[in-house]
Amino acid sequence: MTQPHPTRQNRAKDTGVTYVFAVCRGTRAVNTAYVTGLAGMPGGAAIRLLSSGPLTAVVQTVPAADFTDEVWQARLSDRQAIESYARAHHEVVSAAAAHGPAVPLPLATLYHDDDRARRALDDEAHRFHSVLKRIAHHAEWGVKVYGPEAPTTSEERDPVPAGSAGREANAIGAGLAYLNRRRGERERREQALSVAESVDAELRALAAASRRLRTHGVVPGDDGRVHMLNATYLVAEQRTAELASLVEALGERTGTRIELTGPWVPYSFVGEG
Numbered sequence: 001m002t003q004p005h006p007t008r009q010n011r012a013k014d015t016g017v018t019y020v021f022a023v024c025r026g027t028r029a030v031n032t033a034y035v036t037g038l039a040g041m042p043g044g045a046a047i048r049l050l051s052s053g054p055l056t057a058v059v060q061t062v063p064a065a066d067f068t069d070e071v072w073q074a075r076l077s078d079r080q081a082i083e084s085y086a087r088a089h090h091e092v093v094s095a096a097a098a099h100g101p102a103v104p105l106p107l108a109t110l111y112h113d114d115d116r117a118r119r120a121l122d123d124e125a126h127r128f129h130s131v132l133k134r135i136a137h138h139a140e141w142g143v144k145v146y147g148p149e150a151p152t153t154s155e156e157r158d159p160v161p162a163g164s165a166g167r168e169a170n171a172i173g174a175g176l177a178y179l180n181r182r183r184g185e186r187e188r189r190e191q192a193l194s195v196a197e198s199v200d201a202e203l204r205a206l207a208a209a210s211r212r213l214r215t216h217g218v219v220p221g222d223d224g225r226v227h228m229l230n231a232t233y234l235v236a237e238q239r240t241a242e243l244a245s246l247v248e249a250l251g252e253r254t255g256t257r258i259e260l261t262g263p264w265v266p267y268s269f270v271g272e273g
Contacts, residue, residue, distance in 0.1 A: 143258065208235065
């Protein structure tokens with residue numbers, strides 16, 4: 001179900017298709033009241049629940065014409081438009097996840113109709129049950145570790161001695177200063193990477209699962225600090241306070257800036273097993 005159905009191919013028909021936001025357990029924990037009133041996708045009908053056996057999907061009927069390949073590709077190039085759709089998707093997923101484990105599906109997961117969506121629930125029931133079991137009573141937390149501020153490059157220079165001997169001595173001195181500066185930068189980076197790895201190791205020991213994400217290099221407007229670790233962790237709800245305390249202690253112990261964000265719906269941990 002994580003792949004959009006071929007119904008998003010070129011179609012001129014002004015029909016409705018089934019948009020799937022998330023999959024939950026089909027228990028009393030899932031209630032229509034939890035999603036009532038949510039807008040969902042622009043132009044769509046009311047958000048509703050679609051059950052199949054022990055699983056329930058949070059769905060919405062949306063105009064097929066709004067999700068053709070041409071329309072969706074154009075939307076992907078419009079940052080404001082795609083962010084609006086992503087926020088609408090996340091709002092529904094978050095509402096479902098607030099009352100129990102929910103497997104969030106990718107943006108624009110579509111099926112031709114409810115019957116096709118139910119068939120997909122049945123076909124992938126084993127995977128959905130496995131993921132729901134893993135993320136139950138867990139949340140996703142993001143952690144970013146930053147390296148030290150970049151040292152200033154301005155250096156006090158002695159006046160250049162007159163004559164060729166003076167110029168030669170100055171060139172040698174400048175060369176040594178450059179090599180020492182580069183060596184110092186390399187050592188600081190290696191030290192920062194070592195700290196980031198140690199932070200990640202301690203957090204992984206506390207988490208049920210973890211993922212490393214792409215770092216962003218130098219942080220704009222942040223005194224030249226470098227992003228050394230970007231990771232996300234699946235942490236049991238009862239260990240939330242322990243996580244916050246550990247992050248604070250690691251920051252104090254290492255003298256490193258560490259950012260903790262969350263809790264989030266565990267998007268990063270629903271594609272496994």
